[in-house]
Amino acid sequence: MTADIEPLYDLLARHIDAAGPQMTPLFLAKVALALGHALNDTPRALAIVTACAKNLEG
Amino acid sequence: MRPAGRGPLESLYFTYPHFDAPGPDHDRTRPMQVAIIGAGPVGMVAALELARHGQASLLIDAKDTFNDGSRAICVARASYHILDRLGAVQPFLDKSLPWTTGRSFYRGQQILEFEMPDSADEKFRPMYNLQQQYIEAFLWQAVAREPLIETRWQTELHGIEITGPGATLTLRDPHGDYTLHARYVLAADGARSAVRRLLNLRLTGENYEGRYVIADVRMDHDHPTIRRALFDPACRPGGTVLIHRQPDDIWRIDYQLRDGEDPRDATREDRVRASVAGVLAEIGHRGGWELEWWSIYSANTLALDDYRHGPVIFAGDSAHIVPIFGVRGLNNGLADAQNIGWKLALVLSGRAGAGLLASYTPERRGATLDVFANASKSARFMTPPTPGWALMRDAALSLALRHDWAGALANPRQMAPYSYAQSPISADGAPSLRGPSVGTMLPDKALTKGFLSDRMGPLFTLIWFGKAPTVAHPLLTVIDQPAEGPLARAWAAPEGSAWLIRPDLHVAARWSGACASDILSFLDTILERQA
Incomplete structure (x- = not known):
């Protein structure tokens, strides 16, 4: 893990806990849309989303 | 539907005319160049467009008056150009309410205000609100003064047989049955088209989840003509509500039923009254109101594969059913009528070959498929079909409370006229x-x-x-x-x-x-x- 992604990792974990299991999907969906908007590169955002859909079997 | 104690045509603000059937001595069986089944807005515009180019037609309608209820209320700029070309636009301009702005709210807070494109270079505004009874009444004024159009009310289509160049219609009016031959038949007889049924043709496409009740109320409510969309309002948690102003102090309230809500139950008068009262409380209306009319619909994207079946040509709802979110039902129907009207007039008068008619389906079915694509996006936002669409919709709305860019996802994508770039005659x-x-x-x-x-x-x-x-x-x-x-x-x-x-x-x-x-x-x- 690179140094600058760690604060994001920590913050997401804290907000997921604060949101609770019921609101976690909504929270993460908002995060994904907002990060995608900030990225301002639709093909790259789509590729990242597709990549994230892999290995979900846990 | 109307409140208990009022007849189906007893409106608070509109007097329905009564049209007699043709008299017993009327020459019924004279062959016609064009018979138009359905004297609604689409049929009347087709007849007027044919007449504009010198072509006579026969308009046939089973009813003895206009369609009941306000139904389609948003008339787009392109439709005003159609009416203008027919010389029929003035009463529409005098009565309708023009608008350019829409506002969307999420849980009571405004998340989006959109302006439809408009400028001093445009003769007409992007959208006008007008009840369908007035649309039909104003078109009827133009039809009634046009000597090239014969109208037969109370005349029902009972059979259609394609016979050589044309079709033979079996018609029934209060004086009996008769047959009539027409070179071309325009089916403008709506979503439950008798022509379509008699020819065993089927609409294909999709039905979306989600049903809406539309209710018209009369009230003194001080708000400009701005379309309001309420997402997840307190009065209907998880649902969507649309509010439109119409002339004569009539307001259209359009609300989504909950999953599992029984449509028959939801359209009971007491339930409609309670739902409307909830919406009015939410928008801060404190005064009285009267219930005028209500109906129910679901969002479908259905169309015929070919709008032409030999001498029979389909226009409007008989050819395509579109969800209301894009306000393309009536507007696309009028564009169908104008499109086939000028082409048929040129063919029948020998100024164009019959091949010109081959461009009708690709152009107008293309317009329908374009509506489907946009309407599917709108429908997915207004009535998310799966948990995934629902979650992303809620995420966008939640973001939109603080970020304008997310509000744009709630834009209803209304009314861009279709392009005929791919048409065989472009x-x-x-x-x-x-x-x-x-x-x-x-x-x-x-x-x-x-x-x-x-x-x-x-x-x-x-x-x-x-x-x-x-x-x-x-x-x-x-x-x-x-x-x-x-x-x-x-x-x-x-x-x-x-x-x-x-x-x-x-x-x-x-x-x-x-x-x-x-x-x-x-x-x-x-x-x-x-x-």
């Missing part, structure tokens, strides 16, 4: 020109006197930048525009460039440095295509 002789593309609707422009759209001839119009050469064709009006004038600047049109505009104001072709023979040969190609 041709782009100069793709590098920057002015209006082939297939698009003519963008209007304020000129020193009136608007560009006012200068268009009855059929085809050639707009030539610079000194136009002599281009003589019986169907063509030529107007020249100064090469350095305001229109040339707006379109970045170089001297010698030319645009050919169709009778329905779409761009048929464009050229740079064209000569008269190019234009005449293009006109001959599209008009003399053989079937």
Whole structure:
């Protein structure tokens, strides 16, 4: 893990806990849309989303 | 539906006329060039467009009055141009409420305000609200004064047989059954089209989840003509509500039923009253209100595979059912009617070959498929079909409380007119020109006197930048525009460039440095295509 992604990792974990299991999907969906908007590169955002859909079997 | 104690046509603000059937001695069986089944807005516009080009028609309707209820209420700019070309627009302008703005709210907080494109160069506003009874009444004024249109009310279609060049109709009125031959039959008889049923034709497509109740109320409510959309409001958690102002202090409340809510139950008068009261409380209406009319619908995208079946041509809801979110039901129906109207008039008068009619399905079914694509996006937002769509919709709405960019996802994508770029009768002789593309609707422009759209001839119009050469064709009006004038600047049109505009104001072709023979040969190609 690179140094600058760690604060994001920590913050997401804290907000997921604060949101609770019921609101976690909504929270993460908002995060994904907002990060995608900030990225301002639709093909790259789509590729990242597709990549994230892999290995979900846990 | 109307409140208990009021008849189906007892409106708070509109008096339905009664139309008699033809008398017993009326000459019923005389063959007709065009029979139009359905005297609703689509049938009447088709008859008026045919008449505008000198072609007679017979309008047939089973009812003895107009359609009940306000139904379609949003009439788009392109439809006002259709009415304007028919010389019928004035009563519409006098009565309807123009609007440009929409506002969307999420849990009571505004997340989006959108403006539809408008400017002083446009003769008409982007949208007008007007109850369908008035739409039909104003069209009827024009139909009733047109000697080329015969209307038979209380006349029901019972059979249709395709016989050689044309079709034989079996009709029934209070005086009995009779048959009538028509060279062409226009089926403008709505979503439950008798013509479609009698020919065993089926609409194909999808039904979306989600049902809506539409209710009209009369109330003194101080709010401009702005479309309001309420997502997840306190009065209907998880649902969507739309509110539109109409003339005569009538307000349209449109609300989504919850999953599992029984439609029969939801359309009971007491339930409708309670739901409307909840919406009115939410928008801060404290005064009284009267319930006028209500109905229920679901969002479907259904269309015929071919709008033409030999001599029978389908237009409007008989050919396509679209979700209301894009306000394309009535508007696309009127565009169908105008499209087939001018083509049929040219074919029947021998000014074009029957092959011209082959462009009707690709152009107008193409417009329907375009609506489906946009409406599917709107429907997915208004009534998310799966948990995934629902979660992303909620995420977008939640973000939109603080971020304008997310509010744009809630934009209903209304009313962009369809382009006929792919039509068999479109041709782009100069793709590098920057002015209006082939297939698009003519963008209007304020000129020193009136608007560009006012200068268009009855059929085809050639707009030539610079000194136009002599281009003589019986169907063509030529107007020249100064090469350095305001229109040339707006379109970045170089001297010698030319645009050919169709009778329905779409761009048929464009050229740079064209000569008269190019234009005449293009006109001959599209008009003399053989079937």
